[in-house]
Amino acid sequence: EYMGFRRTMARVEKEIGTGKTKTDWWFPMWQPKTILDPKTKKKIAFADASLDTLRDNPSCWILHPGEKWHGFEGLPDNRCMLDPIKVTVLMPGVNEDGTLASFGIPAAVVVKFLDTRGIINEKSGDYSILFLFSMGITKGKWGTLITELFEFKRLYDENAPLEEVFPDLTDTWPDRYSGMTLQDLVAGMHVFKKYHHMNELLQQAFSLQPKPAITCAEA
Numbered sequence: 001e002y003m004g005f006r007r008t009m010a011r012v013e014k015e016i017g018t019g020k021t022k023t024d025w026w027f028p029m030w031q032p033k034t035i036l037d038p039k040t041k042k043k044i045a046f047a048d049a050s051l052d053t054l055r056d057n058p059s060c061w062i063l064h065p066g067e068k069w070h071g072f073e074g075l076p077d078n079r080c081m082l083d084p085i086k087v088t089v090l091m092p093g094v095n096e097d098g099t100l101a102s103f104g105i106p107a108a109v110v111v112k113f114l115d116t117r118g119i120i121n122e123k124s125g126d127y128s129i130l131f132l133f134s135m136g137i138t139k140g141k142w143g144t145l146i147t148e149l150f151e152f153k154r155l156y157d158e159n160a161p162l163e164e165v166f167p168d169l170t171d172t173w174p175d176r177y178s179g180m181t182l183q184d185l186v187a188g189m190h191v192f193k194k195y196h197h198m199n200e201l202l203q204q205a206f207s208l209q210p211k212p213a214i215t216c217a218e219a
Contacts, residue, residue: 001133001138001139001142002084002085002087002133003051003054003055003084004051004139004142005087005133005142005145005146006029006031006046006054006084006087007046007047007049007051007054008146009026009027009029009089009146010029010031010045010046010047011047012026012146013026013027013028013029013047014045014047017092022157023157025092025103025153026092026153027089027090027091027092027110027149028089028090028092029087029088029089029090030069030070030082030088030089030090030128031046031069031082031088032046032060032061032067032069032082033045033046033069034046035049035053035054035057035059035060036059036060037049037053038053038057038059054084058081061081061082061083061084062077062078062080062081062082063075063079063080063081063082064077065077068096070082071096071098084133085132085133085134086122086130086132086133087130087131087132087133088128088129088130088131089128089129089130089131089149090127090128091104091105091106091107091110091127091128091129092104092105093105093106093127093190094127094199098199098200098203099199099200100190100193100194100198100199102194103190104127104186104190104193104194105127105156105186105190106126106127106186106189106190106193107124107125107126107127107128107129108124108126108189109182109185109186109189110129110149110152111124111129112166113148113152113165113166114129114145114148114152116166117148117151119144119145119148126193126198126199126202127199131145155182156182156183156186159181159182159183160181160182161180161181161182162177162180162181162182162184162185163178165182166185
């Protein structure tokens with residue numbers, strides 16, 4: 001089921017995630033854009049790969065050095081593999097170099113929206129959401145997830161009032177959220193993160209190797 005979800009999301013992005021207009025956006029996946037077809041030895045789009053190819057060829061999930069999709073530098077070849085059942089859905093808004101683009105949707109907003117629809121994620125970052133495709137996940141379940149992502153996109157594109165999307169916010173903090181739209185909330189959060197260079201600071205923090213002050217034995 002994880003392969004079906006991954007490929008479907010890639011196909012949707014291929015169709016409507018072109019960025020040609022304000023409504024041409026979708027949620028990218030943290031996975032290769034292309035894979036090597038074992039039969040033809042040619043690269044094909046992940047969206048066009050057969051489920052058999054994705055299932056039977058571990059090479060489809062290897063993180064190769066120099067590929068922009070994973071963002072790791074100095075990575076040895078054939079050393080690391082993506083765990084196919086740990087599915088990371090990305091939010092629009094992060095450039096390939098890790099900086100924030102002018103348009104973006106923080107994951108916290110999408111996470112809250114999915115929570116209201118009874119869809120709980122494994123964990124999330126600033127612009128990513130992880131779903132674990134464990135046993136029991138069916139096409140019906142991941143189909144519901146895609147349906148709700150489409151619903152979020154519809155509400156965003158139509159600039160729905162926040163009272164319609166998150167009534168708990170407008171009811172609890174009317175002075176702050178009353179009269180706002182979904183686009184207002186998203187833009188305010190994204191601009192704050194971009195202005196304060198939060199993604200760059202996070203990358204710097206994760207790139208530093210911590211030095212233990214004392215050993216475990218000493219502690």
